Amino acid sequence: MSVELRPMPNSGAVASAPQSDEEDGNTLIHTMPPTDKGAAAWKFLLSSFVIEALLWGFPLTFGVFQEYYSSQPQFEGDSNIAVIGTVSTSIYFLGAPLAAPVVKRFHRYQKHMVVIGWAMCVASLVGASFATSIAGLIATQGVLYGFGFLMLYFPVLRMLNEWFVARRGLAYGVLYAGGGFSGVGMPFLLQVLLSKYGYQTTLRAVAVAQFLGVAPILHMIKGRLPPSPHGAMRMFDVSFLRQPLFYCFALSNLFQGFAYYIPSLYLPSYASAIGLSGTMGALLLAAHNLATVFGQIGFGWLSDHTNNVFMLIFISSFTSAVAAFTLWGFAHSLPLLVIFALVFGMFAGGFLINWPKFGAMLSDDPQPVYSMMAFGKGIGNLATGPITAGLLTKPVSGGYGMGRYESLILFLGSFMLCSSLGAFAWPLKKRA
Secondary structure, eight states: OOOOOOOOSSOSSEEEOOSSSSSOTTOEEEOOOOSSOSHHHHHHHHHHHHHIIIIIHHHHTHHHHHHHHHTSTTTTTOTTHHHHHHHHHHHHHHTHHHHHHHHHHTGGGHHHHHHHHHHHHHHHHHHHTTOOSHHHHIIIIIIIHHHHHHHHHHHHHHHHHHHOSTTHHHHHHHHHHHHHHHHHHHHHHHHHHHHHHHHHHHHHHHHHHHHHHHGGGGGGOOOSSOOOSOOOOOOOOOGGGGOHHHHHHHHHHHHHHHHTTHHHHHHHHHHHHTTOOHHHHHHHHHHHHHHHHHHHHHHHHHHHHOSOHHHHHHHHHHHHHHHIIIIITTOOSHHHHHHHHHHHHHHHHGGGGHHHHHHHHHOSSHHHHHHHHHHHHHHHHHHHHHHHHHHOOSOOOSSGGGTTTHHHHHHHHHHHHHHHGGGGGGGGGGGO
16 A cells, blocks of 8 residues: 555644744644545545546547448548547556656646646547548547546546545545446437537537536645655656566456457447447447446445455456357347446446555555556557457358457457456465
């Protein structure tokens, strides 16, 4: 766990010590609000939830955009459409090992990073609304948006670690649930906007919503600890790299990263293949995201109340694999697809909650482990678009996975199954 600064017995924002021989009258005793409770902590968590919902929820619903772009004459047949969504989500993960130490080094500027990153996200969508090629959309809606989110998100995570210690799992669950909560209604809204106004107006509308939604709550985004007067870079503790348990966790996480975003990318197009409307495709994404909300909060609560992270790994990944092989593979109608979206969203979505737990098990400072897990997932996620595009070579038929999606579903289930094998690393725990 990270080193925690405890408040002094006397409460108050800043207390001045009495002038006496026993007490140093020149010292200001800075007392800080409590962790895990209090108005300031919950206000921070609420504002973080809103940022997650508005800024991370958008790329998580890219499947609606992918279906729309694929149907437009100027983009039709371009196999790189999926790369837009993959890049926008992967940059956060891949940039984690660099972002985490930078935020630590410039701790006093973390609020500024949040504001700049937010502005980049808004600007990227405005720029994307003027793009007329997939390459332009990759550069704006993909790359620029991803870097903006990376810049704002790691300061938020660092501040979250300051506010929550004993209830950190629950806090991460609530934070992550913001994206899923947003995804319940956003797919429907985006589908309606795209069908009526096209992608250019829709992207501008989302940019306005992100600006107006975040601006009023920025004042609540602040750290619990005062800025350090020294800017010296402290090296991350990388002793966990010598522990075999780290590599077991990393491999489990990597396999999960290769598979996790496949349903959110392809459920709408699969729905179209079995004759369902675009609205039904948006319904599937909404169901998936709603289940993610409950899964992440539930796994977050469990992580605070159990030391058996191996059990959580197995429950999350193995259940997701079974759901892919059976529910999605044999789904030829809406009800079975909805059940798959709910089951997969709930169990696969809870895996990320394990990251802080991995860090606490392997190091006194969990942030380096967290950033490495994010990097590993980013590798898998970045490869998802090109790999899955190459798996869709068959025509649509009436067999398993509607023929065209058979290889995709088998890929998803197999990698989730491999991820679940990380649970069998529990004998290494005593060596860690």
